[in-house]
Amino acid sequence: SAVISQKPSRDICQRGTSLTIQCQVDSQVTMMFWYRQQPGQSLTLIATANQGSEATYESGFVIDKFPISRPNLTFSTLTVSNMSPEDSSIYLCSVGGTGGSYNEQFFGPGTRLTVL
Amino acid sequence: GQNIDQPTEMTATEGAIVQINCTYQTSGFNGLFWYQQHAGEAPTFLSYNVLDGLEEKGRFSSFLSRSKGYSYLLLKELQMKDSASYLCAVRDQGGGYNKLIFGAGTRLAVHP
Numbered sequence: 001s002a003v004i005s006q007k008p009s010r011d012i013c014q015r016g017t018s019l020t021i022q023c024q025v026d027s028q029v030t031m032m033f034w035y036r037q038q039p040g041q042s043l044t045l046i047a048t049a050n051q052g053s054e055a056t057y058e059s060g061f062v063i064d065k066f067p068i069s070r071p072n073l074t075f076s077t078l079t080v081s082n083m084s085p086e087d088s089s090i091y092l093c094s095v096g097g098t099g100g101s102y103n104e105q106f107f108g109p110g111t112r113l114t115v116l
Numbered sequence: 117g118q119n120i121d122q123p124t125e126m127t128a129t130e131g132a133i134v135q136i137n138c139t140y141q142t143s144g145f146n147g148l149f150w151y152q153q154h155a156g157e158a159p160t161f162l163s164y165n166v167l168d169g170l171e172e173k174g175r176f177s178s179f180l181s182r183s184k185g186y187s188y189l190l191l192k193e194l195q196m197k198d199s200a201s202y203l204c205a206v207r208d209q210g211g212g213y214n215k216l217i218f219g220a221g222t223r224l225a226v227h228p
Contacts, residue, residue, distance in 0.1 A: 001161070033215060042203060043159070043218045058215075092158060096214065105149060105207075105216060107158040 004108035020079045023093030028073035033094040049076040083115045120219035136189045138204035147207040
C-alpha cells in the first residue's frame with residue numbers, strides 16, 4: 001500500500017484567505033484525487049489531479065476556487081481560495097493505481113480546515 | 117446518473133454478525149470498495165470487488181452482484197472496535213477516469 005502524507009494536518013483560517021494543502025506519496029502513482037468531507041457527511045470528489053495536464057473537476061467545483069497542481073507523480077497540492085465558513089471541512093488526498101494495481105485506493109490522513 | 121444507497125445506522129451486539137447492504141446505479145461500473153472510518157480519522161481500505169461473488173478477508177467479507185447493482189459487507193465476531201462508519205464506494209470510469217463515488221456511509225454501533 002502507498003504511504004500518503006498531508007500538510008498541514010489542521011488549520012484555522014480567516015474568511016477571505018487561501019490555504020494550500022500538500023499531498024506527498026512515497027511511490028509514483030498514476031492517479032491522485034482530492035476529496036472533501038463536510039462534518040457528519042460522506043466523501044465528495046472535488047477533482048482528479050493529472051500529472052502534466054489540468055485537473056478534472058467534478059460538478060459544483062471550479063478551478064478558480066480549488067486550484068490544483070500536480071508537478072510530478074508523487075506530489076499534488078490543493079488550494080482552497082477566498083475561504084468562507086462553508087469551506088470548513090476535512091480535505092483528503094487519495095491515490096490509486098500504485099504499482100499498476102487498480103484494485104486499491106488509499107487515503108491520506110486528511111487536513112481539517114476551520115474557517116472563521 | 118449515479119446513486120449509492122446504504123442504511124444510515126445499524127446496531128449490533130459484540131460477538132454477533134452484521135451485514136451492511138449497498139445498492140448502486142452508475143453509468144460505468146468498474147469495481148466496488150468498502151472502507152471503514154473511525155470518527156476523526158481517514159477512511160481505511162477494507163475490500164474491493166469487481167467480479168460477482170464473495171471475497172473473504174479475515175472477519176470481513178464482501179459480496180457483489182453486478183446484475184442487481186448490489187453489494188454487502190459482512191462483519192463476523194463483532195468487536196467493540198468495529199464501531200465505526202462503513203462507506204460503500206463505486207468506481208466509475210465515466211469520462212475516462214476511475215474515480216470513486218461514495219455512499220453516505222453506515223454508522224455501526226457495537227454494544228456489549
